[in-house]
Amino acid sequence: MLQDVVWLFLLAPAILIPIFAGVGLYRPILRYADESLLYTIVFGVSVGILAMMAVWVFLREGLVPRSSWVICWLVLTALVGGGRLLLRRYLRRRFRSNTARTPVIVYGAGEAGAQLVNALRYGSGFEPVVFVDDNPRLWGSVVLGMKVWAPAKLHRLITRHEASxxxxxxxxxxxxxRREILEMLAGLPARVMALPTLGELTSGARRIDEFREIDVQDILGRDSVQPNEAFLRARVTGQSVMVTGAGGxxxxxxxxQILVxxxxxLVLLERSEFVLYSIEQELNAMLDNMGWPPIELxxxxxxxxxxxxxxxVMESFEVRTVYHAAAYKHVPIVERNPLEGVYNNVFGTLHAAQAASAAQVETFVLVSSDKAVRPTNVMGATKRLAELILQGLAGEGGGTRFCMVRFGNVLDSSGSVVPLFREQIRKGGPVTVTHPDVERYFMTIPEAAQLVIQSSALAQGGDLFLLDMGEAVRILDLAQRMIALSGLTIRDDSHPEGDIEIQFTGLRSGEKLREELLIDADDLPTEHPMIRRAHEEHQPWSAISDCLKRLDAAGRRFDYPLVRLILQEAVAEYRPENGIEDWVWRAESRKTVTELAS
Known part of the structure; x- marks a missing residue:
């Protein structure tokens, strides 16, 4: 019987090799092969066995028992598949042993974690060693050859595997x-990094293995409220829109967000040539990727x-909505250059608003600041006066709806504390904090911009909107978390062997310990849960106009004491805590004193 079928086994390579080649069994590079290789093997062997059965039936009489063909299928699958799997395992182990790889712990044993582990095993400088997951049902199970542990075991796992x-x-x-998990990880002797967000992965903007530094948004962020599409589109879609300070x-x-x-x-007004070029290039790239009908930039x-x-500009391009974001916002710089702050923040708002009114713009939105509430610095006083200007103009009537949107700090904006801390940590410290008790409200830049756009849909004229900023954050806590999540420790008297020192530099000129959003405790809800409408006292346009004339005259004479006095008259809550800080005024004062003394 065996002699009768020997010819078939000799003929098998001639049958199977072309079939295996046809199904693509010889194409995969074994070290990078995934589970799809098993499907290819099973399919190829099955087709090959069926072909051999057909040849046998065609050339010989009688039938081979079906069990023989099943045994043949099993043996052939084991030989073809087992050999390749063993070789793949050998090649991967050899590659890892020849490459310096950093042991890492993967927090999250779900689909994203499995994809990440597969990506890391294919040639990165990292070696995943164990999974950690919150789900108790996964504890003790094995995923991709790695055991899943409870988060409580992390410290021991870091030590055992020397994971950094x-x-x-x-x-x-x-x-x-995410914030709860990061708080738990902050005390561990390991650096923490994260995968891209779900939106970045689904849009194709980033790959699964392009993990990133822990962002301050991960530490302070909150669950976003679904935007109201009708509010977003009301003043933008299909219209001509202008943004001042478009590069900030x-x-x-x-x-x-307007482009989307x-x-x-979309009209972009910007005084800096470089940042105008940068934002134009970015927006043009967005348009190329969108593939929509052209939007005029x-x-x-x-x-x-x-x-x-x-x-x-507004008349020529038929602008219907203006978002006025042009302003000087850096408190110490404006404090030392008060006239520039006054002209840009106050008279810039005045001229933009009056131009909008003359050009019959429908809606004008001022991006304001929480520093406008009971200001102690020039920047805050100028922003509050800008609010009063719009409220005064709104009271005069006319076809333009003026409104203001007031909110606190935005995360990672230029000049903010977050990039400063990040850079200080990168350099090994020290991290500088002005005061142990200083607190600030924070919001992400995208969330703030989105809410500003939605606020414009709620404007009726003279509205002052407040954005829900959540809870105030102690800056010292923020610095401590950023240091800990970088895998570093704080150096102080109790821990002299720590990595980074925190230094307290004292409050800067015009800086407050805590910011506020309301002058009077009187605000009302709107149709949007994150936007409230404030009711605060304002002045008639005649009073504001007279004040602005005197302020302009004093500014043109460089009469710094009078400029400050007029600001205090216009903004009743303005209480400067320091003397005049202007560089030029102080230099002239010293020169005058020297001349008098001589």
Missing amino acids: LILLALPSTSHRR SIGAELCR LRPRR VPLLGSVLHQQRLQG
Whole structure:
């Protein structure tokens, strides 16, 4: 019997090799092969056995028992598949032994964690050693050859595997849960990094293995409220929209989000040539990727101080909505350059608003600041006076709806504390905090811009909107968390062997311990849960106009004491805590004193 079928086994390679080649069994590089190789093997062997059965039936009489063909299928699958799997395992182990790889712990044994482990095994400089997961049902199970442990075992796992890095594979986790996990990981002797967000992964913007530093948004972020699409589109979609200060942190984000809402035209006004070029390039790239009907981009160099130019721009491009984000916002710099702050923040708003009114713009939105509430610095006083200007103009009637949106600090904006801390940590410290008790409200730039756009849909005229900033954050706590999540320790008297020292530098000129959003405790809800409408006292336009004339005259004479006095008259809550800080005024004062003394 065996002699009768020997010829078939000799003929088998001639049958199987072309079939295996046809199904693609010889194409995969074994070290990178995944589970799809098993399907290819099973399919190829099955087709090969069926072909051999057909040859046998065609050339010989009688039938071979079906059990023989089943045994043949099993043996052939084991030989073809087992050999390749063993070789793949050998090649991977050899590659890892020849490559310096950092042991890492993967937090999250779900789909994202499994994809990450597979990606890391294919040639990265990292070696995943164990999974950690919150789900008790997974504890003790094995995923991709790695055991899943409870988070409580992390410290022991870090020591056992000498792991210096924890990767968070939790792209869809809520901000609240992510923050809780990060607080738990902060005390561990390992650096923490995260996968891209679910939105970045699904959009294709980033790959699963492009993990990132823990962002301050992960530490302070909150679950976002679903935006109201009708509010977003009301003043933007199909219309001509203008953004002043288009290259700044808020202005640029407004441009990005407005573009997604498909305006007919987007006018960008910016005084800095470089940042105007940068945002134009970015927006053009967005348009190329969107593949939509063309949206007209109009990048303009210009200053909000040139009212005639502004009016001409608004009329020429039929602007219907203006988002006025142009302003000086850095407190110490404006404190030392008060006249520039006054002209840009106060008269820039005045000229832009009057140009909008003359050009029959429908809606004008001022991006304001929590520093406008009971200000102790020039920047805050100028922002509050800008609010009063719009309220005064709204009271005069006319076709333009003026409104203001007041909110606190935005995360990672230019000049904010977050990039400063990040850079200080990267350099090994020290991390500088002005005061142990200083607190600030924080919001992400995209969330703030989105809420500003939605606020414009609620405007009726003279409205002052407040954005829900959540709870105030102690800056010292923020610094401590950023240090801990970098895998470093704080050096102080109780821990002299720590990595990074925190130094207290004292409050800067005009800086407050705590910021507020309301002057009077009187605000009302709106149709949006994150936006409230404030009711605060304001002045008639006649009073504001007279004040502005005197302020302009004093500024043109460089009469710094009178400028400060007029600001205090216009903004009743303004209480400067220091003397005049202007560099030029102080230099002239010293020169005068020297001349008198001589």
